[in-house]
Amino acid sequence: MTSTTESTRELLLSRIRDVADYPKPGVMFKDITPLLADPVAFTALTDALAELCVRHGATKVVGLEARGFILAAPVAVRAGLGFVPVRKAGKLPGATLSQAYELEYGTAEIEIHAEDLTAEDQIMVIDDVLATGGTAEASLQLIRRAGARVAGVAVLMELGFLDGRARLESGLAGAPLEALIRV
Ligand SMILES: O=P(O)(O)OC[C@H]1O[C@H](OP(=O)(O)OP(=O)(O)O)[C@H](O)[C@@H]1O
Numbered sequence: 262m263t264s265t266t267e268s269t270r271e272l273l274l275s276r277i278r279d280v281a282d283y284p285k286p287g288v289m290f291k292d293i294t295p296l297l298a299d300p301v302a303f304t305a306l307t308d309a310l311a312e313l314c315v316r317h318g319a320t321k322v323v324g325l326e327a328r329g330f331i332l333a334a335p336v337a338v339r340a341g342l343g344f345v346p347v348r349k350a351g352k353l354p355g356a357t358l359s360q361a362y363e364l365e366y367g368t369a370e371i372e373i374h375a376e377d378l379t380a381e382d383q384i385m386v387i388d389d390v391l392a393t394g395g396t397a398e399a400s401l402q403l404i405r406r407a408g409a410r411v412a413g414v415a416v417l418m419e420l421g422f423l424d425g426r427a428r429l430e431s432g433l434a435g436a437p438l439e440a441l442i443r444v
């Protein structure tokens with residue numbers, strides 16, 4: 262696996278569709294479905310995120326429901342790591358830890374099975390979009406509450422104008438935030 266090239270970034274960007282005023286007026290929605298439908302782009306994205314997991318010493322990959330699952334599961338397999346889902350509230354059957362948060366267009370609550378993480382784990386959080394950073398921040402809180410360490414957060418796309426990076430700074434506590442594309 263190798264570091265992401267400029268041509269890979271251009272390919273990924275070219276497969277993301279802007280949808281104005283979705284799901285609410287004023288929101289420019291970044292739709293990744295064209296990227297997922299292109300096997301070359303999807304493979305390039307999987308390889309790039311898996312390379313980041315290996316580079317930053319991750320022992321497990323956490324994916325954030327729902328779009329984060331689509332990326333994180335193949336990344337975990339590609340990197341040879343386990344996959345742990347962070348789900349929206351009420352979906353996990355076992356003993357869960359919960360965290361409420363706000364995002365660009367609403368509020369939500371996420372949960373994790375704490376037993377899926379150990380004190381030895383270094384977790385890479387994978388998602389498609391970092392917007393306000395609320396979802397990623399809540400996931401880092403869950404990971405720490407579960408007793409594991411944070412290897413980093415890796416996303417396909419960072420929406421720079423919403424400044425999620427600043428919001429995540431304290432939660433990352435020095436761990437990297439990697440974005441393949443920044444708009
Ligand atoms: O940085 P934030 O402001 O928290 O926003 C980013 C989050 O928003 C989207 O998920 P969404 O909650 O829309 O759910 P979905 O994956 O089920 O579409 C996206 O997939 C990220 O998880």
Ligand SMILES: Nc1ncnc2[nH]cnc12
Nearest residue numbers: 289290291292365390392
């Ligand atoms: N503008 C946006 N596009 C896609 N996913 C998002 N999640 C939060 N804001 C988003």
